[in-house]
Amino acid sequence: MSSVAIEQSGPKAVPRDVVVRADGVEKTFDGGVVALEGASFDVHKGEFVSVLGPSGCGKSTLLRLVAGLIERTGGSLTAYGTEVTAPRADIAMMFQRPTLLPWKTALDNVLLPTLIERRPTKEDRERAIGLLRLTGLTDFEFAYPQHLSGGMQQRVALARLLNAGADLLLLDEPFGALDEFTRERLNLELLRIQREIHATIMFVTHNIAEAVFLSDKVLVMTPRPGRLAAEIDVPFARPRAIELTATPEFNALVLKIRDILGSRS
Amino acid sequence: MSDQAVTMGMPAAGEASDRRWVSHAVQHAAVFIAVIALWEASVQFGWVSKLLLPSPVAVVIAWYKLAISSALIWPHFFVTMFEALAGFLIGVVLGGGAAIACALSPPFRRLASPYMVALQVTPRIAIAPIIVAWLGFGMQPKIAIAMIICFFPIFINTLTGLLQTDADAHEMFRSMRASKRQIFRELMLPGAMPVIMAGCKTGISLALIGAIVGEFVSASVGMGVLIQRFSFQLLLPEAFACLLMLTVMGLILFFAMEVLDSRLVFWRHDKRLAEKSRRKAARYTRRA
Numbered sequence A: 001m002s003s004v005a006i007e008q009s010g011p012k013a014v015p016r017d018v019v020v021r022a023d024g025v026e027k028t029f030d031g032g033v034v035a036l037e038g039a040s041f042d043v044h045k046g047e048f049v050s051v052l053g054p055s056g057c058g059k060s061t062l063l064r065l066v067a068g069l070i071e072r073t074g075g076s077l078t079a080y081g082t083e084v085t086a087p088r089a090d091i092a093m094m095f096q097r098p099t100l101l102p103w104k105t106a107l108d109n110v111l112l113p114t115l116i117e118r119r120p121t122k123e124d125r126e127r128a129i130g131l132l133r134l135t136g137l138t139d140f141e142f143a144y145p146q147h148l149s150g151g152m153q154q155r156v157a158l159a160r161l162l163n164a165g166a167d168l169l170l171l172d173e174p175f176g177a178l179d180e181f182t183r184e185r186l187n188l189e190l191l192r193i194q195r196e197i198h199a200t201i202m203f204v205t206h207n208i209a210e211a212v213f214l215s216d217k218v219l220v221m222t223p224r225p226g227r228l229a230a231e232i233d234v235p236f237a238r239p240r241a242i243e244l245t246a247t248p249e250f251n252a253l254v255l256k257i258r259d260i261l262g263s264r265s
Numbered sequence B: 001m002s003d004q005a006v007t008m009g010m011p012a013a014g015e016a017s018d019r020r021w022v023s024h025a026v027q028h029a030a031v032f033i034a035v036i037a038l039w040e041a042s043v044q045f046g047w048v049s050k051l052l053l054p055s056p057v058a059v060v061i062a063w064y065k066l067a068i069s070s071a072l073i074w075p076h077f078f079v080t081m082f083e084a085l086a087g088f089l090i091g092v093v094l095g096g097g098a099a100i101a102c103a104l105s106p107p108f109r110r111l112a113s114p115y116m117v118a119l120q121v122t123p124r125i126a127i128a129p130i131i132v133a134w135l136g137f138g139m140q141p142k143i144a145i146a147m148i149i150c151f152f153p154i155f156i157n158t159l160t161g162l163l164q165t166d167a168d169a170h171e172m173f174r175s176m177r178a179s180k181r182q183i184f185r186e187l188m189l190p191g192a193m194p195v196i197m198a199g200c201k202t203g204i205s206l207a208l209i210g211a212i213v214g215e216f217v218s219a220s221v222g223m224g225v226l227i228q229r230f231s232f233q234l235l236l237p238e239a240f241a242c243l244l245m246l247t248v249m250g251l252i253l254f255f256a257m258e259v260l261d262s263r264l265v266f267w268r269h270d271k272r273l274a275e276k277s278r279r280k281a282a283r284y285t286r287r288a
């Protein structure tokens, strides 16, 4: 009787769903480059986790390991409770470059994950158009990529990512090649979309303020060899507005991370 | 929204570009007339021997005789064109097929590469007499020679195009769990198409050269036979008329490839692309 009462009381007693669990994950490339040295962390359902660090510290390697695109050379890595050994349906990835197919319209690019599984139906097309609307591309369904600006191309790539229907979204510097203004707006839209579809997100960036603004948790990485230097919880309430970035609490956190990166690189 | 700025690739103001086009056409016509006039004058005034260089008028008369009044030229014309086209198509199948095998299988690529290099550095025309010895005097040896000569650019361009597949896009396909077959069909092949088409454009003119060389070696029909015969008989106006027809044939083949290119690689042709977007959007709104 009493044990049941204890289990039901207090939020700590109910464990949040672990989506990704990395335990000492290592990656040494064929040439002997140690890209990632013993990384351990958890990502929980619905969390927005940033992977932050200077270039070459193994952020992309970490994400590609989680995506099952490359094999780890050590440690254990599970997603939704099963080992990651190959690309899987419940994980989808987006890259810094939009990697759209120039011979397909925006709509057909979004439909690519569907096409790989089966012949797209009318309902699939309607859903894809809905996703383009969600990413702010109403009326551009039939435009070809070369007629779209860089920001719009990334919106198409984002819609395509969402069309994969995965619960865990991996984004590798998705807006890193865009100008400051476009990037900021797309970041805000990414947060809005995540609220709408309840996705779990791992987001690679080398911008400290961006990582703090977006995330529930920041994984700070340092290079040579690439390793996880710290795991920082970001306590700010959601939804967040851009004004947050002007508060002393926000800047204190940014400084703290800058310190970690500065002292160890 | 600054990132929503679209450039729909519209051609620049119509009237101004029309006027420029007309002025360019006039310039070209003027240069053409000047060259022909100089040629005619140099023959008329005896600056060069009539025997060596027939006058444009004589060439036109010879052409009229061959193409219209006797119509003797057409069987030869079509035989040569058929040989070139057949050789080209076989070259596309074999060259493209070999390139696909090399692109998809590194061991095959490694084993095949010395032979491909040998094929490239050998002056392939030299194989013509051997082919004739093998295949006799019909159209087959000419088709084979055309094929061998156009094989290489088609092979190497297809291979290059397939191998330069974007690594990120490839990884994206893998993350979507696409099969090798799907990656090939949806990513590698269309991505390589612009380079493949460039190889085909080179290939088709080489195939025509191959067909003519084959006819020089031995034949009873074909434009090569005709030119050789007229030249031996010192009927140079007729020989020039045949040469002119070969230019026409080359142009026909070239433009056929251009049309094919604008269809197969439509995304590199801005105007077609904008038009295609509009058509697809219209079809969708009609259905809805």
Ligand SMILES: Nc1ncnc2c1ncn2[C@@H]1O[C@H](COP(=O)(O)OP(=O)(O)O)[C@@H](O)[C@H]1O
Binding pocket: A029, A030, A031, A033, A034, A035, A053, A054, A055, A056, A057, A058, A059, A060, A061, A062, A226
């Ligand atoms: N395929 C590979 N083969 C060998 N070394 C690699 C490969 N990919 C990445 N590396 C190396 O691993 C390190 C981490 O790379 P990466 O994960 O791309 O860093 P980041 O994304 O943080 O910039 C770098 O030193 C890089 O040169």
Ligand SMILES: [Mg+2]
Binding pocket: A059, A060, A061, A172
């Ligand atoms: Mg990277």
